[in-house]
Amino acid sequence: MNRLSKLIVLTLASLLLVACRSTGGNRHTSKQTVTVGILQYMEHDSLTAARKGFEAELKKEGYAQGKNLKIVYQNAQGDQDNLQTISEQLLQKSDLVLAIATPAAQALATASTDTPIVFTAVTDPLSADLVKSLKKPGGLITGTSDQAPIAKQVALLKEALPKAREVGILYTSSERNSEVQVKEAEKELKKAGYRVSKKGISSSNEVQDATNSLMRTADALFVPTDNTVASTMSMIGQLSVEHQVPVIGGSTDMVDAGGLLTYGTNYSQLGRQVGRQAVTILKGQNPATTAVELPKRLDLHVNRQQAQKLGIDLSRLSLK
Structure with missing residues (x-):
């Protein structure tokens, strides 16, 4: 290979290297999987x-x-x-x-x-x-x-259930996300004048007993966006009807699964x-x-079928 050929090869190699580096900002091109x-x-x-x-x-x-x-x-x-x-x-x-x-x-x-x-x-x-x-x-x-708008959820509870005096809170004590919400919910509920009772659980096996215990004295149940609680919302919804105690859910999906209403994610x-x-x-x-x-x-969300089972009239609420 003569000197001119070597120079051409080196130049092309340098250009290819620069081209590769220039696309380094993109982790992946559209042609890659x-x-x-x-x-x-x-x-x-x-x-x-x-x-x-x-x-x-x-x-x-x-x-x-x-x-x-x-x-x-x-x-x-x-x-x-x-x-x-x-x-x-x-x-x-x-x-x-x-x-x-x-x-x-x-x-x-x-x-x-x-x-x-x-x-x-x-x-x-x-x-x-x-x-x-x-x-x-x-x-x-x-x-x-x-992060749920807990202050707005408490305000919604007060508007929907004006006769409620005690609110129970069900949560998983090992979930950091739940602990944060429970602390905020307890503060907002007490500020709104409610008595607060709490039950922490460690697994889904404890949900039924804890829910029954809270609903014996509470006028309403508040459940945060808690993974273990959310996975058992169907059962909690059934207990809600049995005890005639409405549930304020942390999310719209939790309400659909058995809660009454929420203003949530x-x-x-x-x-x-x-x-x-x-x-x-x-x-x-x-x-x-x-x-x-x-x-x-954030959506204001109502489970109208659950409201009917609980005999609660939510027609006065603005759902816009």
Whole structure:
């Protein structure tokens, strides 16, 4: 090879190297297959709605399964002991991982290497030690919070059930997201003049006894966006009718499953929000500087069938 040929080869190699580096800001091009892992903490309507919303948003943004997207989905079924193993496996296989619910996000954050993580259905990312701040999370993790407007929920309870004097609170004592909401709910309820009784549970096996105990004295039951409680809302709804004690749910899905009403998070839309975040990160945006988002849509939601079973007239409420 003569000197001129060598010079041409070296020049072409340099140009190719520069071209590769110039596209480094994008984690993945549209022609590549992107692998997205999803870790859902357990099966219940709110978390599933968030997952479906996330998948729908990816599709809307041009990521189609079987073409340029592969989704690896894992459900821990509420098994804390299994979360860490699943997290490590997903992070090894994926270009990005979605964590659905606080325990799933915490497990992924602990196991994370250099794979970006987005979360949803996490009430308080700060107290869960997931981010340094909401505006600038730091590290490789960001997402959407499902922080409920508890003050508005209490105001709605007061308007809908003017004769109520005692409100029971059912929650999972081991879920950090629930503890945060219960503290806020107790403060708001007492400020509104209610007596408050609480029952903490450690598993779904305790829900029936705890609910029965609370409903013997309470005029209404308040349940936060608690994963264990949400997974048993159908049973809680049946007990609500038996005791004639209405339930104020933390989310619209919890109300549909057996609650009376709420002003709360639309989890399908929350999933779409985090889907948009995921797309920007796949295109090169840094999670460390991608702000955690609060719900952009909150719905005033009534279960009219449950209201009829409880003999409660909600016609005076404004549902706009």
